[in-house]
Amino acid sequence: MALFKNMLQSGESLVKNEQVLDFDYQPKLVKFRESQQFAIADCIKPLFNSKNGSNVLVFGSSGIGKTLACNHVITELEQETDLIIPVYVNCWENNTTYKVALCICQQLDYPFTQNKKGIELFEVIAENMNQKSAVFIFDEIDKAEDLDFLYFINQKILRNCIVLITNYKDKLFDMDTRLRSRLFLDIIEFKKYTLEETEGILKERIAYAFFPEAWSNEAVELACQKTFELGDIRCGLLMLKKAGKTAEDEGALKVEPCHIEKILSKVDKYSVKGSSDLDKETRDILHLIKENGGKTTTELYELFQKNGGTSVYRTFYRKIKTLEMNKYLLVEKVFGGKNGNTSTVQYMK
Numbered sequence: 001m002a003l004f005k006n007m008l009q010s011g012e013s014l015v016k017n018e019q020v021l022d023f024d025y026q027p028k029l030v031k032f033r034e035s036q037q038f039a040i041a042d043c044i045k046p047l048f049n050s051k052n053g054s055n056v057l058v059f060g061s062s063g064i065g066k067t068l069a070c071n072h073v074i075t076e077l078e079q080e081t082d083l084i085i086p087v088y089v090n091c092w093e094n095n096t097t098y099k100v101a102l103c104i105c106q107q108l109d110y111p112f113t114q115n116k117k118g119i120e121l122f123e124v125i126a127e128n129m130n131q132k133s134a135v136f137i138f139d140e141i142d143k144a145e146d147l148d149f150l151y152f153i154n155q156k157i158l159r160n161c162i163v164l165i166t167n168y169k170d171k172l173f174d175m176d177t178r179l180r181s182r183l184f185l186d187i188i189e190f191k192k193y194t195l196e197e198t199e200g201i202l203k204e205r206i207a208y209a210f211f212p213e214a215w216s217n218e219a220v221e222l223a224c225q226k227t228f229e230l231g232d233i234r235c236g237l238l239m240l241k242k243a244g245k246t247a248e249d250e251g252a253l254k255v256e257p258c259h260i261e262k263i264l265s266k267v268d269k270y271s272v273k274g275s276s277d278l279d280k281e282t283r284d285i286l287h288l289i290k291e292n293g294g295k296t297t298t299e300l301y302e303l304f305q306k307n308g309g310t311s312v313y314r315t316f317y318r319k320i321k322t323l324e325m326n327k328y329l330l331v332e333k334v335f336g337g338k339n340g341n342t343s344t345v346q347y348m349k
Contacts (some may be wrong), residue, residue, distance in 0.1 A: 004208070031204065031222050031226075033200070051160075053133075056184050057166065060167065064193060110125075134160045135161045142167065150183065151179060162183065198228045199224045201233060215254060282319050285316065286308070297316075297344075331345050
């Protein structure tokens with residue numbers, strides 16, 4: 001009856017290169033982001049003539065290639081010249097001016113950072129960088145607790161270009177007016193991928209990551225449709241990886257729609273949307289609101305403190321606004337209550 005013939009044998013695999021499914025994997029060409037890459041490059045080009053570049057705010061929702069495109073531009077820059085120093089700082093990991101200074105020193109291979117204040121480190125940075133020109137990419141700039149490092153770079157680095165990456169265009173208006181006028185930021189928007197573009201990206205990754213005919217056409221179509229609905233390529237790549245592993249674990253000869261459905265059924269809503277974007281405290285706040293929906297922000301903050309939360313109210317409220325922007329929460333203003341105007345918060349199912 002051949003009950004065990006239609007399955008993978010020992011040592012066989014559907015996957016030939018899993019690394020291709022990592023979001024940080026850098027293809028030779030970042031598909032459908034050519035115009036944005038040229039725009040970023042145009043901001044950098046004046047540095048080749050020993051002039052200041054144009055500063056730029058790059059914005060768009062999560063998982064649509066902002067960081068990948070910027071890194072691709074920097075890779076080409078490094079291949080073109082060694083007279084322009086590229087620096088990349090993730091402001092979620094380095095959220096204070098001092099941490100930013102340490103991160104830059106590390107990239108400059110400057111080891112003598114102990115017992116030095118932030119201003120002293122920036123003096124070292126200026127001394128090193130003013131011999132050449134510099135491009136600074138500050139990813140997740142909205143996570144920075146202060147922006148003093150931008151003042152220093154603008155004032156002390158002679159030839160520079162600053163690229164700020166964020167999910168929120170409104171971050172520009174949160175800046176101090178003086179800083180905003182000094183930076184004079186250009187704006188580059190990354191719009192969500194269309195269904196056709198989503199299909200182009202995922203089909204290319206499937207071709208590179210899996211052996212031929214490892215995916216059924218129906219499974220490919222379903223993965224592309226679900227990724228488009230989520231609006232996040234990172235989620236789509238994770239879906240491809242997990243669906244491939246599920247199919248292999250079952251000994252299936254192909255990835256089928258049922259493997260995609262199994263992945264989606266196991267992952268809760270905000271995990272699919274990209275929980276890697278949420279730090280632990282933000283996840284705790286989201287869970288708190290899920291359990292106490294309908295309360296005011298003040299009431300929620302009191303519960304947050306009782307549960308051991310240490311952030312000040314301003315930070316707590318900023319995290320709620322971030323969750324609202326990412327459509328995890330619904331925040332409604334309430335006018336004229338007994339405590340004046342306030343807001344109630346609901347978890348969006």
